Amino acid sequence: MPSLRVAKPIVAAKRRPRRAAKPAPAPPPAAYHHGDLRAALIAAAEVVLAERGIEGLTLRECARRAGVSHGAPAHHFGDINGLLDAIGAHAAAKLDERMAQFLANMPSGASAAARLMATGLGYIDFAVEHAGLFCLAHRGNGEGKGAGSPAFARLEAALRENMPHLATLPREALLPQMLMRWSVVHGFATLVLEGRFDAQRGTLSRRDFAQVLGRVVLEQLRPPVFA
Amino acid sequence: MPSLRVAKPIVAAKRRPRRAAKPAPAPPPAAYHHGDLRAALIAAAEVVLAERGIEGLTLRECARRAGVSHGAPAHHFGDINGLLDAIGAHAAAKLDERMAQFLANMPSGASAAARLMATGLGYIDFAVEHAGLFCLAHRGNGEGKGAGSPAFARLEAALRENMPHLATLPREALLPQMLMRWSVVHGFATLVLEGRFDAQRGTLSRRDFAQVLGRVVLEQLRPPVFA
């Protein structure tokens, strides 16, 4: 990284200028020369990320895998941070998907507490299985982040379900609870990713171990506050 | 990073070959040509880290600041990961210092819960004030990490104090509690560092905001489980 000087996103912010009327062939803003190179580059990047980790993720390597010249990505992402942000947005969506999936896999009669736990375990599972993506999922201020994200809304709903006597409280009143639970899950996932518990897990895969230990850790949060 | 091939720490692991009898001048293994270049490089690295963040930290920049040639660091750290690990070890020690300091600043009559909270706030404060160092504090399997670290021992002591009825329990019985609390603090610190709450903090500095919000979040953990 040669120039870390001040800030020169010069060619950065211009994603989809216009998408005027056009009943034409490909779906969204499809192919010019290549066929939606932007998506292809992101896909390539995710493969690299899974293969060589975050350290091996390079603009040029992505271009290579996509079969284009090394300068091509610049027009779509401007900067390498642009690419990282794009992957991050995709990753955030996938993370949310995983949580929703864990939630959907619960038996229909499951308690609210069990469903709350499930979303947490989904978060942890995604982090451990896709470490690279997970690291990039928290970038920029894309609208899907922090408060306002679907994940946060799900957390809020689960919490209200779980504590009936708080169901009607204003949001600020249970925000601390939400933040605390978010912190536990995020922190635990991070610690696992840093290999902090690798000494304790025997023959179990990191993923399985994260699930069983994660469940134990999250159990510590019960009984729900003030219940 | 050219070669991510397999693993070639060739000149890596040889820190202090021998330190035979020698009542001579400088303290530990002091100066050969430069005067403990190793320490000077680490110091320079920490300055760079504070000035330009983790992205601006380079072997060559450190060498420049220390006034040595660009190849010099290799003999002390072998790899750039060697330097990062060295800084990480230093950072871990400083993090522990900060927690101990927060603990020491408590009034002598403070409750066990308040002291437990204080160590957590110390953790958070260090993370926010020295983001770069904090990121590197969790690397490798240096003996000061994870279970077995002084911080972990402190946490255990505070927990036993806080829950008298658990004071005599075997360690495994309260390990989940320790992990959970570690996760909250670590997770919250990480979220703050990622700028996740920057929209909510008004004019407060990130550091101050982390303290007040951190306190609120950690309050949610009381009353202590099963108490």
Add this chain to the structure above:
DNA sequence: CGATTAAACTAGACATTGTCAAGATGTTCC
């Protein structure tokens, strides 16, 4: 005390990376 050995460091080279500028190629629209 002088020679040898080894450590600490220098200097040069190389491959790789991010970024920029300029040009070539195809698409869209009037």
Add this chain to the structure above:
DNA sequence: GGAACATCTTGACAATGTCTAGTTTAATCG
């Protein structure tokens, strides 16, 4: 058909990590 434009290529440049070989300096030992 031709202008305007987005897309992509090519070539260049500075900067970085790492390797190799050489140079300087300290420690050791006969």
